[in-house]
Amino acid sequence: MSKTTYIPAPDRYTNSVGYQACGKSGLQLPRISLGLWHNFGDVDDAGEALKMIQFAFDHGITHFDLANNYGTPFGSAETNFGKILKEHFSSYRDEMIISTKAGHEMWSGPYGDGGSRKYLITSLNQSLQRMKLDYVDIFYSHRYDPNTPLEETMGALSDMVKQGKALYVGISKYPQDKAREAYRILRENGTPCLIFQDKYNIFTRHIEQEVLPLAQENGVGFIAFSPLAQGMLSDKYLHGIPENSRAAHSYGFLQKSQLTPEKIESISRLNEIAAQRGQTLAQMALAWCLHNPQVNSVIVGTSSVTQLQDNIESLKNTSFTDDELWRIGELGA
Numbered sequence: 001m002s003k004t005t006y007i008p009a010p011d012r013y014t015n016s017v018g019y020q021a022c023g024k025s026g027l028q029l030p031r032i033s034l035g036l037w038h039n040f041g042d043v044d045d046a047g048e049a050l051k052m053i054q055f056a057f058d059h060g061i062t063h064f065d066l067a068n069n070y071g072t073p074f075g076s077a078e079t080n081f082g083k084i085l086k087e088h089f090s091s092y093r094d095e096m097i098i099s100t101k102a103g104h105e106m107w108s109g110p111y112g113d114g115g116s117r118k119y120l121i122t123s124l125n126q127s128l129q130r131m132k133l134d135y136v137d138i139f140y141s142h143r144y145d146p147n148t149p150l151e152e153t154m155g156a157l158s159d160m161v162k163q164g165k166a167l168y169v170g171i172s173k174y175p176q177d178k179a180r181e182a183y184r185i186l187r188e189n190g191t192p193c194l195i196f197q198d199k200y201n202i203f204t205r206h207i208e209q210e211v212l213p214l215a216q217e218n219g220v221g222f223i224a225f226s227p228l229a230q231g232m233l234s235d236k237y238l239h240g241i242p243e244n245s246r247a248a249h250s251y252g253f254l255q256k257s258q259l260t261p262e263k264i265e266s267i268s269r270l271n272e273i274a275a276q277r278g279q280t281l282a283q284m285a286l287a288w289c290l291h292n293p294q295v296n297s298v299i300v301g302t303s304s305v306t307q308l309q310d311n312i313e314s315l316k317n318t319s320f321t322d323d324e325l326w327r328i329g330e331l332g333a
Contacts, residue, residue, distance in 0.1 A: 006088040009058035016060020017315055020296045024219030025194055027137075027168065029097065031290055031315060033063035034308070035225065035299040040080055041071030048304060050084055055305045057092070059312055065225075065299050066131075067101040067142060068123045074106055075130055082131035096137070100127045101172060103142025115145030115153035124165055139166035140197060141182075144174045150181050158189035168194035176210040183218040193220050200224035200295065202233060202270065202285055202332035212294045224289050227298040232259070233285035238268055266331045273327060283314035288328060290318050 009015075019028035034056045040049045053064070064081065071077030078100065085093065102123035105113040112119060124139055139160055141153055157169040170193060171182050179196065186193045196215050198207050204226070215222050228234055237259055267281070274284035289298045302308040320328075 006054055008092065012058055012060050017312060022195055022221030022296045027194065029297040030061045030063050031297055032061055032312060033065055033223065033297045033299045034061050035065045035301040036077045036081060037070050038301045039303045040077040042076040043072045046080065049080060051305050052302060052308055053084055055308055062095055063097040063297065065099050068106045068127050069104055078127055078130040086132055098136050099138035099140065100136050101140035101142035115141055115148040117152050117156040120156040124160055128165065135164055136166050138168045138170055138194060140170045140172050142172050144178045150178065151185060154182055154185040154189065158186060158191040161191045170195035170197060172197040176214060180214060183220060195221040195223055197223050197225060199226045200289055201227050201229045202288055202328060203229045205332065216294055221296045222294055223297045223299060224295055225299045227289045228282055228285050232267060234282040235271060235280065237264060238271060270328065270331050273324060277317060279314065279317060280310060282310060286311060286314040287318040291320055
C-alpha cells in the first residue's frame with residue numbers, strides 16, 4: 001500500500017484561527033498554538049499525534065511548542081515531531097513556528113539542568129538533531145536558575161540567535177525582577193526578548209499584576225500555557241475523578257487534593273456560565289484567556305483531534321459582558 005501524501009487545506013489561512021503580532025515584533029502567532037508536552041511521546045498513539053498536527057495546520061495553527069524533556073521518555077516528543085516534519089511537512093517548514101526550551105532536568109549530572117551556557121547550548125544542539133532541523137524559531141530559557149548569573153544565561157540565548165540556531169528567544173516562568181533584568185541584558189546584546197511564557201487561566205491570575213505589565217513595558221509578547229488548568233476547566237471533573245484522568249494518578253501536576261468540593265463547585269458554576277454562552281467549559285476558558293489583549297496565543301495540549309476541534313471552536317465567541325467577567329472572576333478567586 002502506498003503512503004498517502006499529506007496536502008494541507010488550501011484555505012488554512014483564510015479560514016483559520018487568526019493571528020496576532022507577538023509583542024513589538026513582526027512575528028505573528030496563531031491565537032491557538034499546539035503544545036506537545038503530552039500525547040506525543042513514545043508511549044502515546046503515533047497515529048493520533050500525526051492527525052492532530054495535520055488538523056492543526058489545516059486550521060492555521062502554525063506554532064508547535066516543545067521542550068527538550070517533553071514526552072515519555074524525555075526527548076521523544078521532539079524525535080517524533082521530527083519524523084512527522086520529515087515525512088509530511090518538509091515542504092512547509094517555512095510556514096511553521098517551532099519552539100523548544102531547556103532549563104529543567106534533561107540528563108544526569110551537573111550539566112543536564114539549569115541555565116548554564118554549557119547546558120543551554122548543548123541541549124539546543126541535541127533538540128535540533130532530534131527534530132532534524134537547522135534552527136528553531138523560538139528558543140526559551142525554561143526557568144530561572146538562581147545558581148547561574150543571568151548574564152551567562154542570556155548571553156547563551158543571544159549567541160544562539162547570532163549563530164543562526166534560533167530566530168528569536170524567550171523566557172518562561174521567571175520572577176518579575178529577574179525578567180526585568182533578562183529583558184535589559186537581551187536588549188543590550190542586540191537580541192531582544194520576543195516572548196514570555198507562563199501559566200494563565202481562570203484559576204491562576206497572578207501574572208495580570210506583574211508579568212503582563214512588565215512584558216508590555218518592554219515590548220515582549222505573552223503566551224499562556226495550561227489555559228485549562230490541567231483539565232480542571234473542562235467537563236472532565238464535574239462528576240468526580242475519572243479513572244484515567246491526570247488527577248487519578250499519583251504523579252503529575254494535577255493532584256486529587258486540588259479537586260476539593262469547593263473547587264468542584266466552582267467548576268460546576270463556571271460550566272453553567274459556559275452553557276449560557278453556548279460554549280463548553282473548555283471553550284469558555286480558552287476564550288477568557290484570549291479576551292485579554294496582551295495574550296498573543298494560548299498553548300493547548302490535546303489527546304485527540306476531537307479535543308483539538310473543540311478547542312478551536314472557542315474562537316467563535318471571545319467576547320464577554322462585564323457581568324460574565326465579574327462572575328467568572330469571583331469563581332476563579
